[in-house]
Amino acid sequence: MTQRDPKLLIQPGPQLRQQMTTPVVMRDVWYALAPATLAGVWFFGMGALLVLLTCIAAAVLTEWCFSPEEKRRYFLGDGSAILTGWLLGLTLPPALPLWMAFIGGAVAIGMGKTIWGGMGGNLFNPALVGRAFLLATFPIAMTTWTSPGDFFTIPASVFAMPLMHGVVDTVTQASPLGLMKFEHTSTGFIDLLFGNTSGSLGETSGLLLILGGLYLWWRRDLDWRIPVGILATAMAFSLVLFMMDSGKYPGPIFTALSGGMMLGAIFMATDPVTSPLTPRGTWIFAVGIGLLVVLIRVFGGFPEGMMYAILLMNATTPLIDRYTQPRVFGRGLDTK
Amino acid sequence: MNLFRRLSNSFDHGVHPRHHKEQTEHLAIQRLPFGKRFVIPLGQHIGAPAKAIVQAGDTVKRGQMVAEPGGFVSVALHSPVTGRVTDIGPERYADGTFREAIVIEADQYDTQQMDVNPIDWESLSIEDFINEVQKAGIVGMGGAAFPCHVKYAIPDGQKIRYLLINGAECEPYLTNDHRQMVEQTDALLYGAEIVRQKLGAEEIVIGVERNKPDAIKALQDAIKPGQPARVMPLEVKYPQGAEKMLIKSVFDIEVPAGKLPRDVEVAVNNVGTIIAIADYFQTGKPLIERVVTVSGPGVSYPANLIVPLGTPIREVLDYAGGLTEETRQVVLGGPMMGASIADLDAPMLKGSSGVLALTEHETGRPQEYNCIRCGRCVEACPYFLNPARFARLAKSRMYEEMAETYNVMDCVECGCCTYSCPSGIPIVQHIRTAKDHLRSMKGKVK
Structure with missing residues (x-):
């Protein structure tokens, strides 16, 4: 080596890498979620924003606490903790007391992700683990839906303190799914599409969620098979039921647009960590969710089944992966 | 999905890196001037190393055999210049190790003319043909450097229907096969005809990625009426030039795992390999030089060069204007499967299809995160x-x-x-x- 040579690096190939990195993927999901989130905040007011921010803060703080000091920068740098908190916030009732939201965020990261070994190791979707925990712990607060109201009025329940019985002063209103389940009343499709209904923060505006999904699909961050599979299965299944008894069962369009269907199908079930790797497995996973959602909604005890449907199918992911390995090139051929 | 792939002549999966070929794809092949010192490693191909048949102090002529094959899966080596053998011993290899090599110092006053004669290939039996190819030192020029004649030794009971010529050149930056297809079209078709007749194949198929329209056109124009040859444009996708992928793309046949192309009646050769065979039988010149693409953002004047084998990598880079300050890495071969070079004084080998100087932008590694199972x-x-x-x-x-x-x-x-x-x-x-x-x-x- 002579003096004029620059210092040469020795590294194994391939030397070229595509430019997409995990933090970029996570950031893409932020952008995709932003329109629906803004719409939700617009409909439900500042209180909803506070709930959302509390979830994110709790998630990030938990991630920070549980990550080893030398790796903290990377654990937080990939942006996944923010996303988990964000997704959790979108599934919560807009007037949930903040301390509950905080616990939800902490549980989502702590029990949903960290104890599995951190990013990539978890079996269940962390945001939904947090939500399931909250639903089991605070069933009343978690099923108190407010109707969209004034932007600057913050419901008093948001600032309720732990172990105190907060005065519920909000205008409560059953969610479209509750109306359907217990009173067999349908809600207008236009309201469902644009999100002007009661429900959780993020599950109201179907249209903006679809736009976000299309953006992710265009950026190739999203496995299109999962939302397509879930929606197609759920709609087909509910169409069959609807044709059997249209007075009792919801129609396919209502099924697709109501509740957490869009949010779940586009942003929750597609979480790569907890969905199958193989293309065939992905279809099985999506069809399973679609069937379970309608089953739970129509025949189960809860008006909404998206969360449990996804969590149940999450549990089957390793099994699905194992049995849906694609045929290796040049193997399993008919040999002469 | 399969129908779509069939229509676009491709295999399933693969990636689409930016091909970066615009730097050199329109540059005519130039000849690199002879240097002073040439290093010929004995084991630069797959299989047994060659055995030196010269000694330090011997004078050698350009094109003279200096090492004989060390077994069946092995080829001969020849001197790239007229000069004197100065040493036989361990020399720097591209990967940083030392390997047994013959060192030849060029005779500065020689005209470097070769004393070789064409070979009448038509009268050769298949066994003699295989011997000649081995004697010519010809290996796969795509990068793997697998002794070419081994592919021609077809066991009894098997036959070859198609001679598939690999002009995919799917590695980014590289344009050596591309330029050879454009400039040495006739030699390519002549060499293909030799191999086709010797193997008794029915047809020659040349697979070329669609990003080389001038090569596709040149070949189509040059194929004489009656010659059983055709050009197959292929989708631009990496690794289109991998042997089994190419067979899938062209013939829609999957070579079973653990089997060879000949098991599905196909023989695959690289463009450079076929031209080396044509050169040997037309003129008698063995494999003593090859076409190399020097490219990448780290060199000032990218080029396609005929490089005498054994030339130090440094001289090739110097001819292309030397390395810029920003260069972080030099790669021998393509950027996907090529290896980083530890020492610029290592020699160019039979399998070196390119010398690439890459900067931080290409070689920077992202932070490693946990697998998110994105698939x-x-x-x-x-x-x-x-x-x-x-x-x-x-x-x-x-x-x-x-x-x-x-x-x-x-x-x-x-x-x-x-x-x-x-x-x-x-x-x-x-x-x-x-x-x-x-x-x-x-x-x-x-």
Whole structure:
């Protein structure tokens, strides 16, 4: 080596890498979620924003606490903790007391992700683990839906303190799914599409969620098979039921647009960590969710089944992966 | 999906890196001037190293054989210049190790004319033809440097129907095959005809990626009426030039795992290899030089060069204007499967298709994150393996499971998985580690 040579690096190939990195993927999901989130905040007011921010803060703080000091920068740098908190916030009732939201965020990261070994190791979707925990712990607060109201009025329940019985002063209103389940009343499709209904923060505006999904699909961050599979299965299944008894069962369009269907199908079930790797497995996973959602909604005890449907199918992911390995090139051929 | 792939002449999966060929694809091939000192490593091809038949102090002529094949899977080596053998001993190799090599000092006053004669190939029997190709030192010029004649030794009971010529050149930056197809079209078709007749093949098919329209046109124009040859434009996709992918793209045949192209009645040769064969039989010139693409953002004047084998890599780079300050890495071969060079004084080899100078922009590695199971590698692997699973198993050293359940030994290390990984996991390196480990274990059991 002579003096004029620059210092040469020795590294194994391939030397070229595509430019997409995990933090970029996570950031893409932020952008995709932003329109629906803004719409939700617009409909439900500042209180909803506070709930959302509390979830994110709790998630990030938990991630920070549980990550080893030398790796903290990377654990937080990939942006996944923010996303988990964000997704959790979108599934919560807009007037949930903040301390509950905080616990939800902490549980989502702590029990949903960290104890599995951190990013990539978890079996269940962390945001939904947090939500399931909250639903089991605070069933009343978690099923108190407010109707969209004034932007600057913050419901008093948001600032309720732990172990105190907060005065519920909000205008409560059953969610479209509750109306359907217990009173067999349908809600207008236009309201469902644009999100002007009661429900959780993020599950109201179907249209903006679809736009976000299309953006992710265009950026190739999203496995299109999962939302397509879930929606197609759920709609087909509910169409069959609807044709059997249209007075009792919801129609396919209502099924697709109501509740957490869009949010779940586009942003929750597609979480790569907890969905199958193989293309065939992905279809099985999506069809399973679609069937379970309608089953739970129509025949189960809860008006909404998206969360449990996804969590149940999450549990089957390793099994699905194992049995849906694609045929290796040049193997399993008919040999002469 | 399959129908779509059929219509676009391609295989399934693979990746689309930017091809960066615009730097050199329109530059005519130039000849690199002879240097002073040439190093010819004895083991620069796959198989047994060649055996030196000269001694230090001998004078050699350009094109004279200096080492004979060390076995059947081995080829001869020839002197790239007229000069004097100064040493036979360990010399720097591209990977930083030392290997046995013949060092030849060029005679500065010689005209470097060759004293060789054309060979009448038509009267040769297939055995003699195979011997001649071995004697000419011809190996696969695509990068692997597999002795070419071995492919022509077809066992009894098998026949070759198609001679498939690999002009895919799917590695980014490289344009040496491209320029040869444009400039040496007749030699390519002549060489193809020699091999086709000797193997008794019915047809010559030349697979070329669609990003080389001038090469496709040149070949189509040059094919004489009556010659059983055709050009097949292929989708631009990496690794289109991998032997088994190419066969799938062109003939829609899957070569079974562990089998060779000849098992499906196909023989595959690289463009450069066929031209080397044509040169040998037309003029008698053995494999003593090859076309090399010097490119990348780290060189000032990218070029396609005829380089005498054994020339130091440094001289090739100097001819292209030298390395810029920004250069971080020099790669021998393509950027996907080529290797980093440890020492610029190492010699150019028969398998060196390119010398690339890359800057931080290309070689910078992203921070490694945990696998998020996004499945991009699964959808990139042309062999339909499960790279994400490999990375996870390799980290726990479960190599046996990788082989038994997931067929890790089928991997050709094309690097699509590592290329596509957003978490920056060096998957193909984990696979190499596993394969090495499995091979050494197998040796111990025997």
